[in-house]
Structures are given as structure tokens and as C-alpha cells.
């Protein structure tokens with residue numbers, strides 16, 4: 542049977558301790574043991590089903606992790622305090638001093654800053670490549686490379702990674718292919734295409750309420766056990782643990798993700814087509830003009846569409862700022878970073894979420910000053926939204 546990520550979430554059945562339809566929230570940081578021996582065995586990692594301390598794991602975190610693993614088709618998963626709290630331990634778990642990472646150059650600014658500025662202090666260096674040019678990806682690999690890192694759909698340029706081909710390269714050179722799937726949950730299932738590890742910032746579409754930060758690493762049982770190891774696990778020792786109260790609330794939001802993604806995609810596709818027809822430079826993977834439209838189409842789970850993210854280029858930062866301020870004044874969305882909210886969110890990435898990337902590198906990768914990144918909301922009447930956005934653009938002389 543074809544992989545159906547939303548079914549996999551729905552098929553999970555958890556009950557609360559009193560038969561509640563939601564699992565009980567584990568409101569404890571520590572757990573008792575009936576015998577001292579079991580406590581010792583748990584420390585040694587030999588007591589399955591026993592909880593020790595909530596930085597290691599908690600029932601609520603395990604419920605959410607299992608639901609996300611079911612969605613991504615991995616053996617298991619571990620949830621973390623933020624998306625960066627998922628990315629950083631995965632890199633540090635796989636790389637020692639002297640090791641090397643090959644990463645897409647168009648990635649979230651925080652991930653870029655970690656690889657560019659932080660890990661070199663630990664002797665881990667990164668080559669940043671154009672992920673759409675497979676020959677430059679392969680050329681950057683050295684005998685010390687351990688990880689090939691990319692985003693399925695990149696932040697903010699919406700470049701699409703050819704996960705199947707990247708997985709083949711990773712396999713050939715014995716690397717782990719780590720894919721950040723934050724921009725395309727449900728639409729793209731990286732492990733079915735050969736990725737080894739899938740990461741999400743739960744902060745975005747998956748939670749969908751812009752009320753928390755959160756993250757997840759989905760992968761093999763061996764990887765997740767390693768990350769949680771009390772002696773050497775980067776997730777356990779760096780301590781970016783999600784709180785149980787929060788994982789319970791993210792789990793509840795996860796159940797409507799499939800409906801939300803369909804509406805985000807429908808609305809984004811509608812606006813992208815209209816904007817492009819109006820003559821705006823528009824980037825959206827659902828448009829035939831997107832250089833990787835065919836590739837996205839070949840990888841996607843059709844029903845969930847091409848996602849809720851699009852960009853337009855209005856020519857200058859001043860124009861971008863004026864448009865965003867006017868759209869906010871007219872209640873068409875919020876001038877805010879982040880994504881996946883019910884309201885449309887917009888920001889100019891060059892001066893916000895990608896500002897960690899030096900100007901000359903922004904230019905080289907095509908990140909221009911006038912670029913506006915939209916996370917399209919769940920608007921019930923997208924035609925009205927379009928008309929109002931169009932009149933803002935006309936008023937400001939953008940159209």
C-alpha cells in the first residue's frame with residue numbers, strides 16, 4: 542500500500558489513564574522505581590518502558606514522537622525544545638573534530654550560522670553548495686564528510702532538493718542524508734525517497750498555532766537511542782528537551798495538520814497564480830515556471846499540494862517594507878517571521894530570518910532586497926484576500 546502519512550497519524554490509538562480520548566499529560570520531571578536494580582538498569586539503557594527523568598524522555602514526549610515518526614515513516618523520533626534543538630544535536634552526534642558537513646547554501650539562517658560560525662570552533666567545517674547542482678554537491682564531499690544536509694524546500698528561496706539523487710550520493714559516500722522538512726510536512730516524505738534522518742521545526746506548520754517553539758528528529762531506533770544516551774547523547778546532554786505540557790498540546794494540533802496543509806496549499810497556489818499573472822516575480826513550487834516544479838511534482842503526496850510558502854520580489858527593500866506595513870494595516874496578515882500560522886505572515890528575509898548570511902553570499906544565491914516571503918494563512922475567502930493585496934500593490938505603485 543502506498544505510504545499515506547496522515548493515515549499513519551490517525552491509526553495511532555492512545556487513551557488517557559481513565560479512558561480519556563487524549564493521553565494523560567505526564568506532569569512529572571522524575572519517576573519512581575519499585576527496585577533500585579531497575580533504576581540502575583534504566584541508567585544503563587536496559588529497562589524498556591521505564592521512565593527515569595523527563596530530560597531523557599517522558600510519556601507525553603514519546604506519544605508526540607511516535608505520531609511524528611508515523612507521519613515520516615521512521616522507526617521512531619525524539620521531540621526537542623525547538624527546531625534548532627533538533628538540528629544541533631544531530632550534527633554534533635555525527636561529527637567529531639576534523640569532520641566535515643556538506644550543506645545546501647540556502648537554508649534557514651540559524652542553521653547556516655550554526656554551521657558557518659559555531660561548529661568550526663569545535664573543528665567541524667562545512668562546505669555550502671548549490672543543492673540543485675548535484676555535481677557540485679558530490680564535488681564538495683571529502684573523506685571526512687559525515688553529513689549531507691538540506692531542506693526539502695529551502696528557506697527562503699524555495700529551492701527544491703532532489704532527495705532521491707541526494708540519497709544516492711549519500712549512500713555512495715557513506716554519509717547520512719539529513720533533511721529538514723519544515724516547509725513541506727505531509728507534502729514530501731523524505732524517508733520514502735531515501736533520506737536517513739528527517740527534522741522539523743514543530744514551531745511552524747506542524748503545531749500551526751504560533752504559540753510555541755518545538756522540534757523533532759525522526760530516524761532509526763539506533764540514532765534516537767544514541768541521541769538520548771545518558772553518557773554520550775547530544776540531545777540528552779545538551780538538554781534542549783520539550784516540556785510534556787507542550788508536547789501534549791502539539792500532539793492535539795498535529796491531528797488537523799492534513800486539513801490545514803490542504804488549505805495552506807490551496808490558498809498559496811491561488812495567490813501565486815494571480816501574482817504571476819499580474820507580472821510580479823513570483824516563486825512557488827506549484828507554478829510551472831518554478832525551476833523544480835516537475836521535481837516537486839514527482840516527489841509529492843499529491844493531496845497536500847505544494848505547500849503554503851511563496852515569495853515575490855517587489856524590487857527594493859523600501860517597497861517591500863511599505864507593502865508589508867500596508868497589508869498589516871489592512872489586516873491581510875502580520876509583519877512577522879515564522880510560518881504555518883492561520884494568518885498570513887510576511888517578512889523580508891534578507892533583513893530578518895536570513896540576515897545571518899553575509900550580504901555578498903545573499904546576492905550570490907539570489908536573495909534580493911525586495912524579496913518578501915509569505916507564509917499563506919488559512920483564509921476562508923482567498924479571492925477577497927487577493928483583491929485587497931492587489932489594491933495595496935496598486936496604491937504603492939508596485940503594480
Ligand code: PLP
Pocket residue numbers: 623624625626649651652692696721723724741742743744754755756879894
Ligand atoms: N528549519 C527551518 C526550515 C526553519 O525555518 C527554522 C526556523 O525558522 C528552523 C529550522 C529553526 O526552528 P526553531 O525556530 O523552532 O528553532
